[in-house]
Amino acid sequence: MSRLRDQLRLPGEGDLNLPPETDLQPFEVFIQLQRGKPHAHAGTVDAADAAMALQFAREHFGQDQACVHIWVVPREAMIGTEYDKDVISRLTDRSYKYARGYQVRKRWEQFRSKKDVDQYEKEDLKEFF
Amino acid sequence: MSVSASVDLKLDWEIQEDPARLADFEKRVQKGELVEPDDWMPHNYRIGMLRMAEHHANSEIVGALPEGEWITRAPSLKRKLALIAKVQDEVGHGQMLYRVSQDLGKARDQMLRDLITGKTKYHNVFNYPAPTWADVTMIQWLVDGAAIMNQATLADGSYGPYVRTMKRINMEEAFHFKSGEDMILTLMSGTPRQKQLAQEAFDRWWEPCLMFFGPPDKDSVKTTPFMRWRIKTATNDDLRQRFVNRFAPAALDLGLKIHITSKETTGLVKRKADGEFERRQDPEIRLDQKTGHWRFSQPDWNEFYRVVKGNGPLNKQRIALRRFSYEQGQWVRRAVMGSTDLPPGR
Amino acid sequence: MDRITDDLKRPLVDLLLSIADDKFILGHRNADWTGLAPMLEEDIAFSSLAQDEIAHATALYQMAAGILGTTADKLAFRRTPEEYRCATIVEMSDDFNWATAICRNFFCDHFDLLRLERLTNSAYTALAQLAGRLAAEEKIHVDHVDSWMIRLGRGWEPAPARVQAALNELAEIAPTLLEPPPGLEKLEKAGIYPQSRSGLFEPWRDVLHDVVQSAGLTLQLHPPSPSAIGGRQGKHGPGFVTMLDELTEVFRIEPEAAW
Numbered sequence: 023m024s025r026l027r028d029q030l031r032l033p034g035e036g037d038l039n040l041p042p043e044t045d046l047q048p049f050e051v052f053i054q055l056q057r058g059k060p061h062a063h064a065g066t067v068d069a070a071d072a073a074m075a076l077q078f079a080r081e082h083f084g085q086d087q088a089c090v091h092i093w094v095v096p097r098e099a100m101i102g103t104e105y106d107k108d109v110i111s112r113l114t115d116r117s118y119k120y121a122r123g124y125q126v127r128k129r130w131e132q133f134r135s136k137k138d139v140d141q142y143e144k145e146d147l148k149e150f151f
Numbered sequence: 152m153s154v155s156a157s158v159d160l161k162l163d164w165e166i167q168e169d170p171a172r173l174a175d176f177e178k179r180v181q182k183g184e185l186v187e188p189d190d191w192m193p194h195n196y197r198i199g200m201l202r203m204a205e206h207h208a209n210s211e212i213v214g215a216l217p218e219g220e221w222i223t224r225a226p227s228l229k230r231k232l233a234l235i236a237k238v239q240d241e242v243g244h245g246q247m248l249y250r251v252s253q254d255l256g257k258a259r260d261q262m263l264r265d266l267i268t269g270k271t272k273y274h275n276v277f278n279y280p281a282p283t284w285a286d287v288t289m290i291q292w293l294v295d296g297a298a299i300m301n302q303a304t305l306a307d308g309s310y311g312p313y314v315r316t317m318k319r320i321n322m323e324e325a326f327h328f329k330s331g332e333d334m335i336l337t338l339m340s341g342t343p344r345q346k347q348l349a350q351e352a353f354d355r356w357w358e359p360c361l362m363f364f365g366p367p368d369k370d371s372v373k374t375t376p377f378m379r380w381r382i383k384t385a386t387n388d389d390l391r392q393r394f395v396n397r398f399a400p401a402a403l404d405l406g407l408k409i410h411i412t413s414k415e416t417t418g419l420v421k422r423k424a425d426g427e428f429e430r431r432q433d434p435e436i437r438l439d440q441k442t443g444h445w446r447f448s449q450p451d452w453n454e455f456y457r458v459v460k461g462n463g464p465l466n467k468q469r470i471a472l473r474r475f476s477y478e479q480g481q482w483v484r485r486a487v488m489g490s491t492d493l494p495p496g497r
Numbered sequence: 498m499d500r501i502t503d504d505l506k507r508p509l510v511d512l513l514l515s516i517a518d519d520k521f522i523l524g525h526r527n528a529d530w531t532g533l534a535p536m537l538e539e540d541i542a543f544s545s546l547a548q549d550e551i552a553h554a555t556a557l558y559q560m561a562a563g564i565l566g567t568t569a570d571k572l573a574f575r576r577t578p579e580e581y582r583c584a585t586i587v588e589m590s591d592d593f594n595w596a597t598a599i600c601r602n603f604f605c606d607h608f609d610l611l612r613l614e615r616l617t618n619s620a621y622t623a624l625a626q627l628a629g630r631l632a633a634e635e636k637i638h639v640d641h642v643d644s645w646m647i648r649l650g651r652g653w654e655p656a657p658a659r660v661q662a663a664l665n666e667l668a669e670i671a672p673t674l675l676e677p678p679p680g681l682e683k684l685e686k687a688g689i690y691p692q693s694r695s696g697l698f699e700p701w702r703d704v705l706h707d708v709v710q711s712a713g714l715t716l717q718l719h720p721p722s723p724s725a726i727g728g729r730q731g732k733h734g735p736g737f738v739t740m741l742d743e744l745t746e747v748f749r750i751e752p753e754a755a756w
C-alpha cells in the first residue's frame with residue numbers, strides 16, 4: 023500500500039450514517055479533434071454548473087486524442103425526436119433530390135460512340151464530364 | 152432520456168410482457184439492431200442491462216485500488232506516469248458505466264452507496280492482493296488482457312449506450328495492455344530477482360484470470376434470455392479458451408512457467424517452510440494439435456465461490472477504502488451542490 | 498543565448514532542479530488521490546493535473562540531465578535527500594484531507610505560474626521555450642484550483658471552515674516556495690532568470706488575496722525570512738526521507754536495471 027493509504031483509519035461495515043445525495047446535473051460533451059472538422063458527441067459528465075462541466079470534460083474526454091475545442095450542454099437544454107413516434111427521413115420516393123436519382127452515364131456513352139463526333143470533341147467531353 | 156424515478160430494480164421472471172412488443176423487440180435484436188435508452192424494452196432487459204453496467208462500473212472503480220497502491224512507488228518516471236494514467240482511466244470507465252445505469256433508472260449516489268455497503272458486487276478478480284510491483288505488471292498484462300477479450304464480445308451486444316462505452320473503453324485498454332506487455336518484457340529480460348518477482352506474480356494471477364470469465368457453462372445457475380437478447384454474446388468457456396490460447400504460449404515464450412498453486416482458504420498462495428510457493432507445473436498445458444486449442448487445468452472453482460461470497464483475501468479492505476473515500480468526500484460534495492453563485496467567467 | 502557558460506551551469510541546474518523537484522514531489526503527493534477523490538469527474542481531472550506536474554518535472558530533469566551528463570530517471574530517483582531542491586510545502590503529506598490538498602495546490606500552482614512566466618523571458622532560448630509550454634499548461638491548474646477555492650469558500654459549511662483552517666496552517670510554510678536556489682543571483686545577472694529575487698512575493702501574494710477574497714476567506718502571508726535556509730539548499734525533515742524511501746522503494750530493488 024502507499025504508506026498513506028496503509029495508515030488510514032478505515033470505516034467499519036454496516037449502514038451508512040450519511041444521508042443520500044442528489045446526483046449532479048448531466049452535461050453532454052462534444053469535442054472537435056481538428057479545426058474544420060465537426061464536433062462529435064463524446065459522453066456525459068455530472069457537474070454542478072457549466073464551468074465545472076467544461077473543466078471535467080476537458081480532462082475526461084479531451085485527453086485521449088488531440089482535441090482543439092469542446093462544447094458542453096446541459097442535458098435538459100437538449101430537445102430531440104422520439105424513435106417510435108417521429109418520422110425524419112421520408113418514406114415516399116424522394117430520389118429527385120439525390121444524385122443517384124439521375125441516370126446519365128449510358129446516355130453520355132451514346133453521344134461519345136457516335137461516329138460523326140469529332141475526335142477532339144470526344145476527348146474534351148471525356149476530360150470534363 | 153426517460154428515467155423513471157420509481158423503476159423497480161429487481162429482475163422479475165414472472166412478469167408478463169406484451170407478447171407482440173416482446174416479439175418485435177426480440178426480432179430487432181436478433182437482426183443486430185441496437186436498442187437506445189428511449190426504446191421500449193422488456194423489464195428484465197432494462198434491469199439486466201442496468202445491473203450488468205453497474206457491476207462493471209463497480210469493478211472499474213474497485214479495480215483502480217490494487218494498482219493505485221503502487222503509484223507512489225513506481226520505479227521510473229515513465230512507469231509512474233503510465234500507472235497514474237492507467238488508474239485514472241479505470242475511474243473514467245467507472246464514470247461512463249455508471250452513466251449507462253443512471254440512464255436506465257438508478258442514481259449514481261445510490262450505486263456508490265450500494266457498493267460500499269456490500270449490497271452490490273464487483274468483479275472477483277479485484278479481491279486478490281497486489282503485494283509487489285510485478286503484480287502491477289500482471290494486472291496490466293493478464294487481467295486487462297482478459298478484460299479486453301471480454302469487452303470485445305460485449306461491444307457486439309444490443310444496448311447502444313453500453314456498446315458505445317465498450318468501444319471507448321477498449322480504445323483505452325489497448326494502451327494499458329501495451330504498457331503491461333512492455334513491463335513484462337522488461338522484467339523477463341532483467342535480473343534474476345526481477346524474473347523471480349515476475350514468476351511469483353504470474354503464479355498469483357494466472358488462476359484468478361482463468362476464473363475471470365465466470366464458472367464453467369455447465370455450472371451456470373439458470374438459462375436467462377440474456378444471450379438471446381445479446382446482452383451477453385459469448386459463453387464463459389469460450390472466452391476462457393480464447394484467453395488460454397493467447398496467453399499460455401505467450402507466457403511460455405517469455406520463460407514463465409504455468410503452475411497450479413495451493414491456496415489458503417482466503418485465496419492467498421500457500422508458502423512452504425523455505426518460503427517458496429506451494430506449486431507444481433500444470434501437466435495439462437500443451438497445444439492440442441487436433442483441436443488447435445491449448446489444453447489447461449481448470450482452476451479450483453470452490454475458491455471462486457468462496458471469494459465471491461466475500462471471503463477473499465481483500466474483499467473487506469477494498470470496500471473499506473472505497474467507503475473511506477465516499478465518507479471523507481461528503482463535505483466536498485455538499486459544498487459543491489450548495490454553491491451556485493459563482494462570479495461570471497469562473 | 499543558445500549555450501551556457503561553465504560558471505552558469507551549476508546555478509542553472511540548481512534552478513531547474515528546484516522547479517522540477519517542486520513539481521515532482523507535488524505531483525507524487527497529488528497522484529496518490531487517484532481513485533479516492535471526492536467525486537469521480539474531479540478524480541479524473543485532479544489526476545490529469547498530477548500527471549502534468551510529473552511530466553513537467555520530467556522535461557526539466559531532462560534539461561538538467563543534459564547539462565550534467567546523466568539521465569532524468571537518475572535525477573528523479575538516485576539523489577540523496579540533501580540534493581533535492583524542493584520547498585518544504587510540497588513535502589508534507591495532506592493526510593487525505595481535500596482542503597489541504599486544494600490549498601497546497603493554491604499556493605504552489607500560483608507561484609509556479611509566476612516563475613514560469615518570468616522564465617519565458619529567459620535569455621537562454623531552450624529554457625524560455627520550455628517555460629512557455631509549461632506555463633500554458635500551468636494556467637489550467639491555476640484556473641482549476643481557483644474554482645475550487647471559490648466553490649468551497651462559498652459553499653455550505655463545513656467547507657469554508659475547513660478551507661480556512663488549511664489556509665491558515667499552510668500560510669506558515671507557503672513562503673518557503675520563495676527561497677532562492679543556490680546561485681540565483683548569477684542567473685539573474687546573466688538574464689537567464691529575469692527579476693528572480695525581487696518582485697515575486699508581492700504579485701504572488703496579491704493574486705492569492707484576490708481569489709481568497711472572492712472565496713469569502715482570509716489570508717495572512719508574510720515574506721520568508723532572508724536568513725531562513727530550507728529545502729532549496731537541501732535541508733529537509735525526516736518526513737522527507739520517509740517519503741523518498743517510499744518513492745524509491747521498487748527502484749532500489751534493482752537500481753541498475755531497467756524497469
